[in-house]
Amino acid sequence: MRMRSVYLMLPALLWASVALRAEVPSAIAIKDAHVVTVSGEDLPKATVILRDGLIQDVGANASIPPDAWVIDGAGLTVYPGFINALSTWGIPQPGPNRAVATAGNVPQQAAPATPAPNPAPRSHGPEDRPQTYSFERAADMVEPSDSRLEAVRAAGFTTSATFPNRGIVEGLGALIDLAGERGRDMVIAQPIGQQIEFRVGGGGMGRSFPSSLMGNIAYVRQLYLDLGQYKQAKETYVAHPNGNRRPEYDHDLEGLAESPRLLLPADECQQVDRILNFGRELKVPFVVYGLHEGYRRIDELKQANVPVLISLKWPERPKDADPNDIPNYRDLLMQEQAPAVPGMLAKAGVKFAFYSDGVDSAPDLKKALKKTVDAGLSRADAIRALTVNAAEIYGVGDRLGSIEKGKIANLVVTKGEAFDDKSTVEYVFVDGKEFQPSKEQQQPPQGGERRGTNPADEGDANGGVN
Amino acid sequence: MRRLIPIACAIAMLAGLSGAETILIRNATVLTVTKGTVQNGSVLVENGKIAAIGKNVSAPADATIVDATGKYLMPGIIDCHSHTAIEGGVNEGTVSDSSMVNIKDVIDPEDINIYRGLAGGLTVSNVLHGSANAVGGQTIVIKLRWGKTAREMLFEGATPGIKFALGENPKRQGYPSQNFFSQGPAPERRFPGTRMGVEEVIRESFTDAKNYQAEWKQYHDAVARGEHPIPPRKDLRLEPLVEVLEGKRYVHAHCYRSDEILMLLRVADEMGFKIRTLQHVLEGYKVAREIAEHGTGASTFSDWWAYKIEAYDATPYNAAIMTRKGVVVSLNSDSDELQRHLNLEAAKVMRYGGLSETEALAMVTINPAKQLGIDNQVGSIEVGKSGDMVLFDKHPLDYYSKVQKVWIDGHDYFDRDKDLETRPEFQKKKKALEDKLKVAEDTGTRQGKRNASNAASTPMIEENQ
Structure with a gap:
């Protein structure tokens, strides 16, 4: 299949493809490295063998096949590839001015290179299905050309739970690998969920419903009521077609029905309370994302038995803040405590993973992860959060998230332990394919003010509810 | 663990403030609103409800006694x-x-x-x-x-x-x-x-x-x-x-x-x-x-x-x-x-x-x-109603009156003295946090992200946030 498509391509592409292929060995062995398997014991000196995009073997006595390229693992540590539990990585983002609110106040992300000629028509209520893109699929949108992929691989990330991000109901996410020749090569699993983002503000008479937080909530509630009715109507019709009118096919609800779980936003503690109640009310499996004030709701999260995704964009006072604008005690506490939330969750036994929330460069991701480790999260728990937890939250723990025979060959190989200041990422393997991030990608640029995050991705989560 | 201390304090204070207890408010001018005014009256609150009102109300031994001599009690x-x-x-x-x-x-x-x-x-x-x-x-x-x-x-x-x-x-x-x-x-x-x-x-x-x-x-x-x-x-x-x-x-x-x-x-x-x-x-x-x-x-x-x-x-x-x-x-x-x-x-x-x-x-x-x-x-101070009451230092219709204590369901949710008492300690704690996070020293107009300001607000306010 792959061969045929190559023949059909332009000569230039053919050449590129062949050239690329020539560098790919049939098997790779990382010999005598420290292997953090995550699923089992740490192996202080073991060999990992990769073939055909899978982990062929791992162990102290794994025999190296004769055709394998061998990497001397002395002084190196091998981890499962890191998983970003929620992002837009892989969906190419247009320039910095992406999130333009149109007259209809529908944030128009997205793909079209030219601005949409007509703003979204005004929504008059839930029946207009405002800002609902439940049918859009990240799996159809991801491209290896996304410029962020190379940068984040340099921080050890091989995988992302990628979601489209426009509107309130944002579309079907996909778990993707952060490399591939074509978008379709990147998709590991889909659909993995539907992300809800509350879009608050910009209201007023004559503008689009909803503008308030309560309007957003009511809208999502109505959608799920509609979904219940839709399912029931379809069942009734299948059982009793005679004499009943055929239920109309509903694009939006089909997308919702297909989603195995819902991602709901909550950053502050009252939002956590609200969203736990709301998720239960909707009667769908759900995951809570945000959680910077989670330190005040550890017990509740534990009791709710709901997985959570922690934003790596730790709250901090903006550098250009008005000096007169002094945060109150609660804000200060949140700045201090947010990085400690993961450690507390780990102790309480709440399943959590991390998400980038607009932190899109290797030095910044590394810094953000180090901050939570410094605030009390053990290295082992940090690694689990970045690997097996994320995989399990999305139901792919059987193929990703640990270094085990037969699993997908996504690995990160570091010199020094992960999260150490001086550690470097030496190799990243995505589907068994080797990448060597440059040192420059892992260092903050020298001198001058650097842009910490990709501006295109700002406001990725929690739109306006803070 | 050190970073848990502020929260622990907040929780302890909250618990101390609103423990479910039996309360006897003694010797107040009780403005019941529906049943007239009781001079030098007492009100007993048990299990969150008003249990007795009168001049001579006896309380169980474990009751918290609030001396309200010269003060005015009205419904919340x-x-x-x-x-x-x-x-x-x-x-x-x-x-x-x-x-x-x-x-x-x-x-x-x-x-x-x-x-x-x-x-x-x-x-x-x-x-x-x-x-x-x-x-x-x-x-x-x-x-x-x-x-x-x-x-x-x-x-x-x-x-x-x-x-x-x-x-x-x-x-x-x-x-x-x-x-x-x-x-x-x-x-x-x-x-x-x-x-x-x-x-x-x-x-x-x-x-x-x-x-x-x-x-x-x-x-x-x-x-x-x-x-x-x-x-x-x-x-x-x-x-x-x-x-x-x-x-x-x-x-x-x-x-x-x-x-x-x-x-x-x-x-x-x-x-x-x-x-x-x-x-x-x-x-x-x-x-x-x-x-x-x-x-x-x-x-x-x-x-x-x-x-x-x-x-x-x-x-x-x-x-x-x-x-x-x-x-x-x-x-x-x-x-x-x-x-x-x-x-x-x-x-x-x-x-x-x-x-x-x-x-x-x-x-x-x-x-x-x-x-x-x-x-x-x-809505009134009557036996059987919720223990929602306010204690004023002067008659509540007097422009110089100030709220001293507020109970809801018999729980103490506001206490003016305690509030004032905890302010210096709170300011110290906040200052320490500001220093740690290197917040600018300039006090200026002090408008936070939320509507809560700093100097003007009380410790309890922010403790509990």
Whole structure:
């Protein structure tokens, strides 16, 4: 299949493809490295063998096949590839001015290179299905050309739970690998969920419903009521077609029905309370994302038995803040405590993973992860959060998230332990394919003010509810 | 562990403040509102309820004794019109019927104004959706149980409401031509643009609600006959209106002009529902008899008007005139600031209209309780009612009076002395945190991201956040 498509391509592409292929060995062995398997014991000196995009073997006595390229693992540590539990990585983002609110106040992300000629028509209520893109699929949108992929691989990330991000109901996410020749090569699993983002503000008479937080909530509630009715109507019709009118096919609800779980936003503690109640009310499996004030709701999260995704964009006072604008005690506490939330969750036994929330460069991701480790999260728990937890939250723990025979060959190989200041990422393997991030990608640029995050991705989560 | 200390302190303080205990308040001037005044009286609260009132009340040995010599005890103040503690927008103003939204979903128990209200003796608030729509959002009554979660603040058993609005606000159509608030032009003008249109929206919504009610009845009848009909769609906009028709949800209608008040009462009669309260109702004095005949309550301001055309023909005698015509009248705040001194608003009806001291106090206690259908639980100091009480150092209708303590369900939610005592310690703690996080030293105007300021607010306020 792959061969045929190559023949059909332009000569230039053919050449590129062949050239690329020539560098790919049939098997790779990382010999005598420290292997953090995550699923089992740490192996202080073991060999990992990769073939055909899978982990062929791992162990102290794994025999190296004769055709394998061998990497001397002395002084190196091998981890499962890191998983970003929620992002837009892989969906190419247009320039910095992406999130333009149109007259209809529908944030128009997205793909079209030219601005949409007509703003979204005004929504008059839930029946207009405002800002609902439940049918859009990240799996159809991801491209290896996304410029962020190379940068984040340099921080050890091989995988992302990628979601489209426009509107309130944002579309079907996909778990993707952060490399591939074509978008379709990147998709590991889909659909993995539907992300809800509350879009608050910009209201007023004559503008689009909803503008308030309560309007957003009511809208999502109505959608799920509609979904219940839709399912029931379809069942009734299948059982009793005679004499009943055929239920109309509903694009939006089909997308919702297909989603195995819902991602709901909550950053502050009252939002956590609200969203736990709301998720239960909707009667769908759900995951809570945000959680910077989670330190005040550890017990509740534990009791709710709901997985959570922690934003790596730790709250901090903006550098250009008005000096007169002094945060109150609660804000200060949140700045201090947010990085400690993961450690507390780990102790309480709440399943959590991390998400980038607009932190899109290797030095910044590394810094953000180090901050939570410094605030009390053990290295082992940090690694689990970045690997097996994320995989399990999305139901792919059987193929990703640990270094085990037969699993997908996504690995990160570091010199020094992960999260150490001086550690470097030496190799990243995505589907068994080797990448060597440059040192420059892992260092903050020298001198001058650097842009910490990709501006295109700002406001990725929690739109306006803070 | 060190970083846990501030939270631990907050929790410990909270627990200390509001432990469920038996309380005997001794030797106060007890303003019961409904049963006269007891001089040198005592009130016993057990299990959150008032257990005894009188001159000689004995308490069990473990009771906490509060010596209130020279002080005044009154029922917790009730505000029939509040927008406090709403997160993410008071209005869903995009549509003319926003009955699908519910304030209950967005109560923010961390809103500092809850604590500030408590410090003014406020214990219960009717938290309303804004007035941007003819038929507005669903509303909820809360008790100001500061430190608790949003759910724990809900007033158990209080009938929920819905906000209506008449006049200038609901007929605003948006700003189609200008770049208002930098949002660009609104894509279209909102209906309605006239007062006639406001009436039409209400009529249409209830016509829809009746059809909806009939549709579901038809479905249930068909199921009962053993048929297999496809169920109708559950409509969050119409569900609360059906509840209004069934008397399960109160209508709180924002209004000013007498002609519109009469219009609304007529539409309600025609559609077969009741208006529970008229809010603001500045021209209520002109149609007080009609309001009384409809059995509708009026919740107004003491002396706040002329902030827009429809609010000009007003008088501070409004509350007194309506009271004399047999309307149950309350005074409300509609404001985070005004809610902190509703006792003083009440005092004004003695000056304007010559109401009695008890009638004045009733304006912010038993009357709003009646309007909200919670007068069997709160609104006066009576045996069997909730232990919601406020202790003032002077008579609460005195402009120099200050709140000393506030209890809700017998729990201590505000204590002026404790509050003042903990301030220096709190400031120290905050300073340490600021230093640690390298917050700029400049104090300046001190406006935080939230509405809570620093120096002006109390330690307890922020401790519990």
